[in-house]
Amino acid sequence: MISSDKITQFLNVTPVQFRKDLSCFGEFGKRGVGYEVRKLIGELEIILGVDNAWDIALAGAGSLGRALLRFEGFSRFNLRITYAFDTNPKVIGKVFSGVEIRDARYLRKTIEKHRIKIAIIATPPEAAQCTAEQVIKGGVKGILNFAPLVLRVPSDVYVSNVDMACELESLIFFVKQIGS
Amino acid sequence: MISSDKITQFLNVTPVQFRKDLSCFGEFGKRGVGYEVRKLIGELEIILGVDNAWDIALAGAGSLGRALLRFEGFSRFNLRITYAFDTNPKVIGKVFSGVEIRDARYLRKTIEKHRIKIAIIATPPEAAQCTAEQVIKGGVKGILNFAPLVLRVPSDVYVSNVDMACELESLIFFVKQIGS
């Protein structure tokens, strides 16, 4: 058993916040006692959908794309980059971390065929919007975008941006304040 | 000249939001007219601190670290990864994208000597907390953390987390809702 107090000692979240958030999905604890660890993990996995695996398509197999292919942290959530694409003929056909790089020409068709719903865009910024449009036509509903620009997408498609320069920039902004 | 309306057509921000946010820093537009593009860019650069360059230290020169070294998008904000570190003897001494990988043993001293204020942590998760403590002892006040864990840091140190698996997970969460 574990209390919300104990759990949140390892997170930047207050115990109340933790309980309030959980309450959106049901009651998982025992009053006066706490949460049964195994049961809580199980419930969270169901809420998050970790219980069934998701296949992910990667567009762009440059150095960032290949770093993503090697990244170990996806398995934790039952995620796999199953298909990877690039336009560079020198890269097409090669295998990185067990995934063969396919010709980006087949991006849309492959996504359609395998009913992929989530794509990662790790192309150069110039190619990102066009790539987004292709994967969306193929049926993708969620995009993790590493290209430093704002993608224009239909309202039923979710985009999560990872803009590393922006993140650093906002760190700098805060760090500058310390002195003053 | 450009209006807040035009500018925000390219962003996921409303014109009012744009003007409200800017108003925190001053008045940069002309009523009835809009914003002078060059002047606005200049003012924004000052607010963000893009006008002077920042040196950044990279801890961890694995595939992600090296992808970051190759990343072109930092120059846009006048950012440079100037020092990179790893513990792997096979990597130490090698040069990637013009930056020599140094022995992680000298992480703290180098940061101290060159008064580095911003560090990127791209180590394996096991090493992340320890690395954070070292860079903080060296004087770092802002950390961009790629390791999938919550770093414990003093309250005057800012941490920005890039947890790619989490981002994907929350995309999946939203995508799952669409059907229902």
Added chain:
DNA sequence: TAGATTGTTAATCGATTAACAATC
């Protein structure tokens, strides 16, 4: 002057937190 557009004040909304009843 009329039209455009900014910057700001006040209203609304949503998220966080405080207080507490429920209950183990």
Added chain:
DNA sequence: TAGATTGTTAATCGATTAACAATC
């Protein structure tokens, strides 16, 4: 029963938006 801890209701806070005055 007393102590612990959850889940919830109400209060607070901050951020977004609506409305509008200022002004080019």
